[in-house]
Amino acid sequence: MAVQETLEGTPAKASLIYDPKVRGIFYQIVLVAVIVWLGWEIITNAARNLEAQNIASGFGFLENTAGFGIIQSLIHYSEESSYGRAISVGLLNTILVAVIGIALATVLGFMVGVARLSSNWVIAKLSYVYVEVVRNVPLLLQIFFWYFAVLRAVPNPRDSLELVPGSFFLNNRGLFMPRPVFESGSWMILAGLIIGVVGAIVLSNWARKRQMATGQQFPSFRVGLALILGLPLLGYLLSGMPVSMDFAELRGFNFQGGMKVTPEFMALLLALAIYTAAFIAEIVRAGILAVSHGQTEASYALGLRPGPTLRLVVIPQAMRVIIPPLTSQYLNLTKNSSLAVAIAYPDLVSVGGTVLNQTGQAVEVIGIWLTVYLTLSLLTSAFMNWYNRRMALVER
Amino acid sequence: MADTTHTPPSAAGVGWVRQQMVPEMAPPTSEIGVIGWIRHNLFSGIFNTLLTLFGAYLIYLMIPPIIDFAIVNAVWTGEDREACVGVHGACWAYVGAYFNQFIYGRYPFPEQWRVDIIYFLLFAGLIPLLIPKAPFKQLNTVFMLLIFPVASFILLTGGNMDPGIWSWGVLLVAGLIAAGFILLPVFAGQSDLASSQNSLIALAVILAIPAAILLVVSVDFGLAGVETGNWGGLLVTLVIAITGITASLPIGIALALGRRSQMPIIRLVCVVFIEFWRGVPLITVLFLSSVVLPLFMPEGVTIDKLFRAMIGVALFASAYMAEVVRGGLQAIPKGQYEGADALGLTFWQKMGLIVLPQALKLVIPGIVNTFIGLFKDTTLVLIIGLFDLLGQVQSSFTDPTWSTPTQGHTGYLFAAVLFFVFCFGMSRYSIFMENRLDTGRKR
Numbered sequence: 001m002a003v004q005e006t007l008e009g010t011p012a013k014a015s016l017i018y019d020p021k022v023r024g025i026f027y028q029i030v031l032v033a034v035i036v037w038l039g040w041e042i043i044t045n046a047a048r049n050l051e052a053q054n055i056a057s058g059f060g061f062l063e064n065t066a067g068f069g070i071i072q073s074l075i076h077y078s079e080e081s082s083y084g085r086a087i088s089v090g091l092l093n094t095i096l097v098a099v100i101g102i103a104l105a106t107v108l109g110f111m112v113g114v115a116r117l118s119s120n121w122v123i124a125k126l127s128y129v130y131v132e133v134v135r136n137v138p139l140l141l142q143i144f145f146w147y148f149a150v151l152r153a154v155p156n157p158r159d160s161l162e163l164v165p166g167s168f169f170l171n172n173r174g175l176f177m178p179r180p181v182f183e184s185g186s187w188m189i190l191a192g193l194i195i196g197v198v199g200a201i202v203l204s205n206w207a208r209k210r211q212m213a214t215g216q217q218f219p220s221f222r223v224g225l226a227l228i229l230g231l232p233l234l235g236y237l238l239s240g241m242p243v244s245m246d247f248a249e250l251r252g253f254n255f256q257g258g259m260k261v262t263p264e265f266m267a268l269l270l271a272l273a274i275y276t277a278a279f280i281a282e283i284v285r286a287g288i289l290a291v292s293h294g295q296t297e298a299s300y301a302l303g304l305r306p307g308p309t310l311r312l313v314v315i316p317q318a319m320r321v322i323i324p325p326l327t328s329q330y331l332n333l334t335k336n337s338s339l340a341v342a343i344a345y346p347d348l349v350s351v352g353g354t355v356l357n358q359t360g361q362a363v364e365v366i367g368i369w370l371t372v373y374l375t376l377s378l379l380t381s382a383f384m385n386w387y388n389r390r391m392a393l394v395e396r
Numbered sequence: 397m398a399d400t401t402h403t404p405p406s407a408a409g410v411g412w413v414r415q416q417m418v419p420e421m422a423p424p425t426s427e428i429g430v431i432g433w434i435r436h437n438l439f440s441g442i443f444n445t446l447l448t449l450f451g452a453y454l455i456y457l458m459i460p461p462i463i464d465f466a467i468v469n470a471v472w473t474g475e476d477r478e479a480c481v482g483v484h485g486a487c488w489a490y491v492g493a494y495f496n497q498f499i500y501g502r503y504p505f506p507e508q509w510r511v512d513i514i515y516f517l518l519f520a521g522l523i524p525l526l527i528p529k530a531p532f533k534q535l536n537t538v539f540m541l542l543i544f545p546v547a548s549f550i551l552l553t554g555g556n557m558d559p560g561i562w563s564w565g566v567l568l569v570a571g572l573i574a575a576g577f578i579l580l581p582v583f584a585g586q587s588d589l590a591s592s593q594n595s596l597i598a599l600a601v602i603l604a605i606p607a608a609i610l611l612v613v614s615v616d617f618g619l620a621g622v623e624t625g626n627w628g629g630l631l632v633t634l635v636i637a638i639t640g641i642t643a644s645l646p647i648g649i650a651l652a653l654g655r656r657s658q659m660p661i662i663r664l665v666c667v668v669f670i671e672f673w674r675g676v677p678l679i680t681v682l683f684l685s686s687v688v689l690p691l692f693m694p695e696g697v698t699i700d701k702l703f704r705a706m707i708g709v710a711l712f713a714s715a716y717m718a719e720v721v722r723g724g725l726q727a728i729p730k731g732q733y734e735g736a737d738a739l740g741l742t743f744w745q746k747m748g749l750i751v752l753p754q755a756l757k758l759v760i761p762g763i764v765n766t767f768i769g770l771f772k773d774t775t776l777v778l779i780i781g782l783f784d785l786l787g788q789v790q791s792s793f794t795d796p797t798w799s800t801p802t803q804g805h806t807g808y809l810f811a812a813v814l815f816f817v818f819c820f821g822m823s824r825y826s827i828f829m830e831n832r833l834d835t836g837r838k839r
Contacts, residue, residue: 024659031661031662031665045691049693120437120451122451123448126455135819136815138772141808145812148793149805338677338679342778349683356687362687369676369680373676
């Protein structure tokens with residue numbers, strides 16, 4: 001029947017219930033209704049429960065005095081500071097451990113990733129064992145290990161381990177290092193550094209343009225490095241060597257002066273860097289393997305030597321594969337730094353947890369956490385999309 | 397002299413030309429066998445030699461101390477800390493004394509046979525499921541997905557639940573709505589009752605399963621009730637991990653399909669859901685489930701703390717799973733979708749029979765990686781006060797009976813080895829399955 005009708009030019013008329021469009025609209029209306037209902041339930045329940053527990057909602061509590069100490073802060077903080085200040089201290093500590101952790105994990109990860117492809121059997125197997133062991137043991141366990149079993153088990157300040165005689169001490173209060181003291185005139189060092197960096201960038205741009213135009217090469221890397229290192233040194237000498245070192249000294253039961261790195265920070269940093277490096281190593285290995293051997297051979301055939309081949313042919317193509325998963329590992333490291341709460345390193349979650357316990361403002365504190373981490377991850381994925389677009393293979 | 401019988405005239409200056417090949421000489425001993433392998437792989441140049449020596453030094457630095465600690469200097473028997481004090485080796489006697497807690501938590505000792513049965517059922521059901529050649533795959537799957545969860549629920553909690561009248565009400569309303577959908581064409585006069593018969597029977601079967609579960613759960617088997625607060629150790633780790641794994645896969649597939657849906661609102665909801673869970677750390681999710689979720693509940697409704705953590709972990713993992721599955725869906729060529737459409741398959745037939753089997757096969761490594769991540773992440777529940785394996789190890793350190801300098805190292809080593817065995821096992825199995833299923837590309 002249907003076939004005949006179609007042949008005659010009048011399309012078969014299906015019932016509305018079978019029309020995909022109508023069905024789609026219906027399903028979506030149902031979904032919206034369910035979500036609105038859930039949202040309404042949650043809001044009314046939360047309002048009633050908060051009222052029953054006598055908790056005022058809103059962010060007014062951020063102005064109140066915190067009244068608890070924080071063992072490590074990058075900005076000035078005391079017990080009289082406000083909750084808002086405490087949370088920003090936590091945020092800065094999260095950023096600190098994430099930035100240093102990312103740098104360490106990248107260096108270690110690239111080394112292990114390359115080592116896994118080494119033709120040297122011992123090195124390749126060692127890196128394989130490292131990757132498999134570290135990846136298959138929970139991060140929290142590793143943090144506990146570094147904190148409780150290693151850094152809390154080192155001797156007390158009186159019997160400190162002298163890592164570098166007279167300047168670097170490790171004990172159960174932390175790692176003590178010399179701190180550089182900048183006296184007046186130090187601005188010349190900074191100025192030298194800034195001029196050096198800008199000069200190196202300008203120089204490399206000029207060198208690239210000249211090479212494009214004339215084919216002449218210029219050792220821009222070496223000259224740029226000399227600029228970046230030499231100009232601050234020149235500033236240092238010209239201004240009369242205004243930098244001195246403040247060494248940590250044992251006075252009484254603890255060290256005074258110098259720079260102190262808390263065991264909490266070290267444990268978290270070590271665990272995060274070592275754990276993430278194992279994942280980065282696998283990404284790097286996959287990225288290098290993704291560049292076909294023909295590329296290397298073609299480059300040799302063109303007369304490029306192994307160094308330029310690696311720098312100009314292999315690495316740019318491997319990076320295309322490496323960068324997207326690498327950024328998501330960086331994001332993972334940042335999110336995993338929230339495990340700090342388990343060893344009381346004062347990061348965003350740990351400080352926020354204390355605030356939550358003191359004030360009972362659960363919804364607001366968790367809202368702050370979620371906002372901060374979501375912003376970070378949305379920024380990262382925006383960067384990733386931008387990079388992907390820039391780096392995508394242009395085909396036909 | 398036979399070689400020189402024929403001298404070509406052109407080679408007048410050559411006094412002697414060999415006519416036959418010399419027999420092949422054996423390769424030099426330095427190029428073959430163990431020596432050759434060592435020369436090529438370990439000492440092929442100055443740099444390589446230095447690397448080898450460096451690697452050997454690293455091994456020397458790490459392996460002997462670990463063996464010394466774990467085996468040579470270890471203390472295997474003892475009653476309390478006296479046995480392990482002053483010994484620089486693992487205190488396995490402490491692990492022995494705490495072994496029961498590490499495996500069962502504070503589950504009451506007389507009831508532990510129930511946990512044993514579950515461990516047994518788990519491995520008895522899982523191992524034949526994982527061996528490709530083992531028979532009765534369908535029955536086995538039904539057992540693992542239906543009977544095992546219900547049985548473990550009853551055994552672990554003691555059963556004798558009161559599901560409440562509202563759960564029967566929800567089931568009834570859902571049944572009525574679904575029946576209405578099936579019968580809609582009949583009422584609209586589009587078809588007759590007979591053609592809807594099969595759908596109605598299917599619906600009755602689907603509804604009978606939750607009804608039967610509700611019934612069984614509310615039966616009093618005479619088992620003593622055990623609070624989830626008393627669960628701990630490996631039991632909690634496995635409960636959270638297994639429920640997370642079984643829940644995250646279907647939810648993740650649904651989210652991935654939703655994200656690729658043509659319907660804008662459904663797509664938007666799925667994208668927001670996935671990006672939200674992927675953007676926040678699991679700890680905040682666990683805090684959300686333990687602190688904020690009770691605020692969202694109507695008065696008088698409380699959800700068990702362990703169950704709340706399970707919900708958090710499952711939702712968190714399903715967002716990651718959704719992205720993995722989406723990768724697989726995107727890798728399936730458009731022709732497969734169009735081919736299924738051309739055959740007149742419905743959406744669910746197209747997905748279930750054509751697209752998903754291929755897509756899931758492609759992303760097995762990603763799925764297993766998510767499982768491994770979830771398994772490791774179960775340790776985080778100790779931060780919200782649940783005692784998983786690591787939490788149980790950590791809390792045992794407060795016991796003065798066994799307090800020695802090596803107690804921490806021993807406990808962490810034990811937990812690390814246990815986690816390693818599970819996670820490494822999963823990753824090896826995934827490689828095995830990957831090779832087995834990679835039939836399309838092998839020729």
